[in-house]
Amino acid sequence: MQKVRTTLSRCMAVLIIGILTWSTLTVLPQDAKGLTISTIAPSSPHLANTDEICDPEAITIRMNGIPYTYHTSVSNSNQLPALKPLATTSKASAPSVPKGLKVVSIGDGRLDVQWNKNPETDLKHYRLAYKPAGGSYKSVFTSGTSYSLTGLTNGKKYTLKVKAINQAGEESSYCSFVYATPTSSNSDVQVKTLAAGTKYATSMYVINSGKPGPVVMVVGGVHGNEKAGYTAARKISQYKISRGTLLVIPEANQLAIKANRRAAKGYSDLNRSFPQSASQAPKTVLAKAIYGAIKDYDVDWLIDLHEGYDYYKNPKTSSVGQTLIYYPANSTKTTAQAIVNDLNRGISSSIKKFSLLRYPVKGSLARAAGQYLGVRAMIFETCDNPSLSVRVGYHVQAVNKLLSTLNMR
Ligand SMILES: [Zn+2]
Structure with missing residues (x-):
């Protein structure tokens, strides 16, 4: 562009000095802001015997992205009325970077941006470009x-980027x-093994919603004879x-x-193997693995599912059935109370109603997670007298209430 302009002014000078006939560019707008000249047509041999490229018999100008070709008229005029705008030609401003x-949102073969x-x-519009790792860009x-x-x-x-394009066809740079x-809905779940390679190895389900939200851990089977929990x-x-992430260790022990x-x-009680001070480490390989997972996933809420042999109200x-x-800590009590209320609405016998207690026993998973890791933690206990399906129903209801309170389900 600069080169074209330089060439034009040089050849104009030649024309002024040695003119025989003169071409005027009368069609050029006087306030041609935004003009750019893209090409100059080949010279016409009957015109000035000067530098061929600079003969302005016909030029193409581009305005708002559209090329216009202007033919010049030949006259003996000594004036250069229409060339002035060329000197003030400037590029219109491109849009800013989006x-x-x-x-x-992330879904099955889908990204919502x-x-x-x-x-x-x-x-005019935006250009959204995207490409898979190792692939090439496509645009919409x-x-x-x-x-x-x-x-x-x-x-x-996938790598994504977007740019803006205006009516003149000018483009911003791409954003970062x-x-x-x-x-897919299936690959939203990962199954990890805690204490892998040991006799304690146990599965942890990592259920990702793909949306931001709390991290909730549900644990069953810390005690092997409390069947409703696991x-x-x-x-x-x-x-x-x-939303958020749900971690489930269904059969911890x-x-x-x-x-x-x-x-x-011959093995120690898992629910007495967790730290009893901030500086203490979990006592066993399995306790270390579970405690480590709470730290790794930065768990916000924990509910550990247990059973007692009798009703607490007896x-x-x-027993704490x-x-x-x-x-x-924090808002745990409000949520815990909401879970208890929800369960008790369906229980008519007062002895069978749930009670809200505090302070999980020292050395338990819920106590250590609550006291030393800042997790909103609780132990849920059913009484093992009713049928298994009734007890399992209570556990499921308690977890469902927790998840619905957190808008996760
Ligand atoms: Zn238990």
Whole structure:
């Protein structure tokens, strides 16, 4: 462009000096802001015997992205009326780079993206470019500020970027990249092994909603003879959630469950193996693995599913059957009370109603997580007198209430 202009002014000078005939560019607008000259037509041999390229018999100018060819008229005039605008030619301003590109939802072969609206009034559309890892870019154009990209490959990391284009066809630069990986409903669940390679190895289900939200851990089978807890946790491991992350360890203590005992013979009680001070480490390989998972996933809420041998409200026993025992911190009590109320609405016999207690026993998973890791933690206990299906129903109901209170289900 600069070269063209320089050439033009040089040849104009030649023309002024040695003119025989003169060409005027009378069709050029006087206020041709935004003009750019893209080509100059070949010279005409009957005109000035000067530098061929500069003969302005016909030029093509580009205005708002559209090329116009102007033919000049030949005269003896000594004036250069229409060439003036060429000197003031300037490029129209391109739109600003779009801001705020983000992935708002991830689905099966799908990424829903959004960005902020550009301030320019002459905007035509946006170009959203995306490519899978190892692949090449594809683009879509939209005048809106959101788009659902579909037909994507699950498990592939996609790079996304967006630019703005105005009515003149001028483009901004692309914004910074954003990355996201579409996942199918099945691959939303990962099954990890805690204490892998040891005799304590146990599965942890990591259920991702793909949307931001709390991290909730549900644990069953810490005690191997409390069947309703781990039966319910198995069902819960198959849940889908609408936000946040759900971690489920359905059968925490495999050895104890196989033995159908609180703890397998010769092994310590898992629910007394967690730290009893901030500086203490968990006592066993299994306790370390579970405690480590709470830290790794930065768990916000924990509910550990247990059973007692009698009703807490029976004055003749010291069992904690039909209780919810929470560690008092933050908003845990409000939520724990809501769970108890929800359960009790369906129970008419007063002895069978759930009670809200506090302070899980020292050395328990809920106590250590609540006291030392800042987790909103609780132990849920049914009484093992009713049928298994009734007890499992209570566990499921308690977890469902927790998840619905957190808007996760
Ligand atoms: Zn227990």
